[in-house]
Amino acid sequence: MCGGRIDIAFILRAFSNGADGVVICSCWPGECHYVPEGNYNAASMMNLTRKLLAHAGINPERFRLQWVTASEGVQFAETVTSFTAKIKELGPLGSSEGLDEDALASGLAELTKLVPYIKIAKREKLLLHLKNVDDYENLYTDDEVEALFKEMPSYYIDPEKCQACGTCRRRCPVEAIDGDKKIIHIIDQDKCIRCGTCLEVCPPRFSAVTKLESGPVPPPVPDGKRAVVKKKG
Numbered sequence: 001m002c003g004g005r006i007d008i009a010f011i012l013r014a015f016s017n018g019a020d021g022v023v024i025c026s027c028w029p030g031e032c033h034y035v036p037e038g039n040y041n042a043a044s045m046m047n048l049t050r051k052l053l054a055h056a057g058i059n060p061e062r063f064r065l066q067w068v069t070a071s072e073g074v075q076f077a078e079t080v081t082s083f084t085a086k087i088k089e090l091g092p093l094g095s096s097e098g099l100d101e102d103a104l105a106s107g108l109a110e111l112t113k114l115v116p117y118i119k120i121a122k123r124e125k126l127l128l129h130l131k132n133v134d135d136y137e138n139l140y141t142d143d144e145v146e147a148l149f150k151e152m153p154s155y156y157i158d159p160e161k162c163q164a165c166g167t168c169r170r171r172c173p174v175e176a177i178d179g180d181k182k183i184i185h186i187i188d189q190d191k192c193i194r195c196g197t198c199l200e201v202c203p204p205r206f207s208a209v210t211k212l213e214s215g216p217v218p219p220p221v222p223d224g225k226r227a228v229v230k231k232k233g
């Protein structure tokens with residue numbers, strides 16, 4: 001319905017499902033029927049997507065955002081024709097990139113898993129409405145996208161502080177936290193999407209969740225040592 005509804009994850013899903021190219025057609029900037037003007041969000045989101053594809057080793061030319069409204073039949077046909085020709089020139093996904101099926105699948109899966117974190121980390125830029133739509137082209141630099149991955153935080157529950165109140169487990173959007181009543185909670189780092197919700201919701205009187213900006217995450221407390229020692233007072 002709206003270009004602004006197209007999420008990075010939708011594009012990655014199309015590639016994961018075997019598409020060799022993806023084109024998004026959205027109404028022209030300034031011609032949105034609605035107040036939020038979603039096509040500006042689309043411009044920001046899609047330019048970030050292009051950078052992320054490049055980071056994953058996928059030629060960003062396999063993805064295009066085209067301004068074309070429902071009444072512009074000729075423009076739409078030209079878009080599809082030229083884009084199809086481009087994708088034929090590039091060949092099947094991975095062929096011109098030198099990526100085999102397994103490398104492609106794991107790269108796309110890893111990127112898809114990080115989409116919520118990326119959207120949180122870049123939320124301010126994703127909501128920008130720039131007057132000149134061409135300025136979105138340079139909104140995200142290569143260094144910035146590189147830093148997204150290099151500086152990705154991890155979250156850790158301190159077993160000495162966790163009081164097993166269960167708040168983080170209930171609020172984690174991907175069920176990455178294991179625990180029970182009177183059982184110290186632990187984060188499954190493979191499932192964690194680094195949204196930071198556990199840090200936000202852990203009651204201040206416990207402050208058991210830490211955001212780790214760098215370095216390895218301490219190993220989880222062994223099962224036999226997960227009984228909570230209740231704090232006094």
Ligand code: SF4
Pocket residue numbers: 155171172173174175176177187191192193194195196197198199
């Ligand atoms: S950061 Fe915390 S709440 Fe978010 S996915 Fe990871 S464990 Fe769950």
Ligand code: SF4
Pocket residue numbers: 157161162163164165166167168169179185201202203206207208209
């Ligand atoms: S919210 Fe904090 S105290 Fe409660 S279970 Fe999670 S880490 Fe432990």
